[in-house]
Amino acid sequence: MQIFLPIADIPVNVFLVFAMGLAVGFISGMFGIGGGFLMTPLLIFIGVQPAVAVASVTTHVAASSFSGAIAYWRRNAIDVTLALTLLAGGIVGTAGGVALFTWLRALDQLDLMIGLSYVTLLGIVGLLMVGESARAIVRGLMGRPAILRRPGSHAWFLGLPLKLRFKRSKIYASAIPVLAIGLIIGFLGAVMGIGGGFLLVPMLIYLLRVPTATVIGTSMVLTFLTMLSATVLHAATNHLVDAVLALILMVGGVIGAQFGAHAGARIRGEWLRLLLGLLVLAVGSRFAFQLVLRPDDLYSIRVIGCAP
Amino acid sequence: MNCVVNRVMHRALMTAFLGAGLFGNAGPAAAAERLVASLTHHRVMITSNYTGGELVLFGTVERDAATPARNGPYDIVATVTGPRETLRTRRKQRVLGIWVNTEAHTFVDPPSYLAVLASRPLDAIANAEIRRRLQLGIADTPFPELIHNDIGEVSNDPFRAALLQLMQERGLYSEEPNGVTFLTPTLFRAAISLPAEVPIGTYIVDVKLFADGNLIAHTNSAFEIAKVGFEQFVVNAARNHGLLYGLATALMALCTGWIASVAFRRD
Numbered sequence: 001m002q003i004f005l006p007i008a009d010i011p012v013n014v015f016l017v018f019a020m021g022l023a024v025g026f027i028s029g030m031f032g033i034g035g036g037f038l039m040t041p042l043l044i045f046i047g048v049q050p051a052v053a054v055a056s057v058t059t060h061v062a063a064s065s066f067s068g069a070i071a072y073w074r075r076n077a078i079d080v081t082l083a084l085t086l087l088a089g090g091i092v093g094t095a096g097g098v099a100l101f102t103w104l105r106a107l108d109q110l111d112l113m114i115g116l117s118y119v120t121l122l123g124i125v126g127l128l129m130v131g132e133s134a135r136a137i138v139r140g141l142m143g144r145p146a147i148l149r150r151p152g153s154h155a156w157f158l159g160l161p162l163k164l165r166f167k168r169s170k171i172y173a174s175a176i177p178v179l180a181i182g183l184i185i186g187f188l189g190a191v192m193g194i195g196g197g198f199l200l201v202p203m204l205i206y207l208l209r210v211p212t213a214t215v216i217g218t219s220m221v222l223t224f225l226t227m228l229s230a231t232v233l234h235a236a237t238n239h240l241v242d243a244v245l246a247l248i249l250m251v252g253g254v255i256g257a258q259f260g261a262h263a264g265a266r267i268r269g270e271w272l273r274l275l276l277g278l279l280v281l282a283v284g285s286r287f288a289f290q291l292v293l294r295p296d297d298l299y300s301i302r303v304i305g306c307a308p
Numbered sequence: 309m310n311c312v313v314n315r316v317m318h319r320a321l322m323t324a325f326l327g328a329g330l331f332g333n334a335g336p337a338a339a340a341e342r343l344v345a346s347l348t349h350h351r352v353m354i355t356s357n358y359t360g361g362e363l364v365l366f367g368t369v370e371r372d373a374a375t376p377a378r379n380g381p382y383d384i385v386a387t388v389t390g391p392r393e394t395l396r397t398r399r400k401q402r403v404l405g406i407w408v409n410t411e412a413h414t415f416v417d418p419p420s421y422l423a424v425l426a427s428r429p430l431d432a433i434a435n436a437e438i439r440r441r442l443q444l445g446i447a448d449t450p451f452p453e454l455i456h457n458d459i460g461e462v463s464n465d466p467f468r469a470a471l472l473q474l475m476q477e478r479g480l481y482s483e484e485p486n487g488v489t490f491l492t493p494t495l496f497r498a499a500i501s502l503p504a505e506v507p508i509g510t511y512i513v514d515v516k517l518f519a520d521g522n523l524i525a526h527t528n529s530a531f532e533i534a535k536v537g538f539e540q541f542v543v544n545a546a547r548n549h550g551l552l553y554g555l556a557t558a559l560m561a562l563c564t565g566w567i568a569s570v571a572f573r574r575d
Contacts, residue, residue: 001357066569241553243542243557246557292407299470
């Protein structure tokens, strides 16, 4: 069944888009991530303009992370103070990201920027994840115990001024690194159409020493709030959010996430991280090829305005 | 991306062209042929299940006792021009190993849709001089470019060739030498096909009648492509009330997320 998307201005097959929502939802539920980094490329692949894809996926991620956040809220696994501090940085980053997005679009360089950011970010994160999980798997196979984090090893930036007590996470640290992390995630989310969960979770664990009990829930709250504000900002400035597209994606996404969560619970953590790392790398290389290989058509057209 | 047509201007245009279509055109001389043409419909609705469409132009050449005899058959060239929008054609170049948009040319108000339908190949209908003067066919349609705050034509511009090529690939530009069929020596019809990603707005259909290599009559008609119902509501909201639209979309995301968490609650 074909449906004409009002903002993307193309007809798409509802079942195809719904299936994409389900598939990405399944993966996001399995790994506890938003799935924006998979959904945006998939939409570009079926012919949605990159700008519309990025803007509409923010809405989709907002919905899926909201349902996730509610589940963690019920389990009392959210550090509200930490989430709100991250959000303060996140909103500023999102506004900056949307502004950069608008500016690059005017310069005809938005698609390039989206491509480059995907390659860089996914390449680095993917390699780190694969490396770390492979070492963990090898250690497990050789029967050696996992190396535990040494308690009390505080990084210098946690000692900066503006100290705050994040009770639920049992950490006492400066607000400056927390705000900075929020800023980076918000910025990348708005430019790349990703929630940033796959970046935020490791940052919270390794940089801020947030315990695993609160890390996913807190990350989901931040993802949900930054993606929600990115939706509103993209809609207000670039008029590129396709609500119909977003609705089909999010319905598929929230259903797929339920099945993904069940599947994820049955796989060991390090294998799960290895799979996710490989997936991240695959998407990154897809973008890399696109940048390096000679395109089929060197020319492209963009509508820049209406006749008076 | 579509251009929102100024409603008042648009109405005036429609009235003018529909009028012209109904009454035809007297042509250059009183004794010459009268050309009457009309479209099967004057409004194409883009609804949520729109995947492209087709309109039929039909018409007749009216002769009377005083009309001189013609040596050859009649020829019709129908030019369908969609709403105009400024386009930028960009070219990629390899910079440090990756492909980057480095150069761009801006075309000032080319038609977003251009279909030239003729009863024979254009060069058989009129000579090069007449084709150029009447801007007949895509090759003789002007595509002015913005050059340092100045507007002018660039001859042999690869960017112009690329623009035409890309628009033809998307089905937005077309030239069909056998797009007009004569059912009788004076009765003709032509099918105007609209691709799925057709821009909304007013489309002008210009019909020219040729005989013996000369233009002897012409007439105009017009149709409108509009998003209706839900589609129009969404586009209108997104363009004109961006903030409200964004807030409504955000609310939709919240509701979906909440419903999902209630429906799939496991504890």
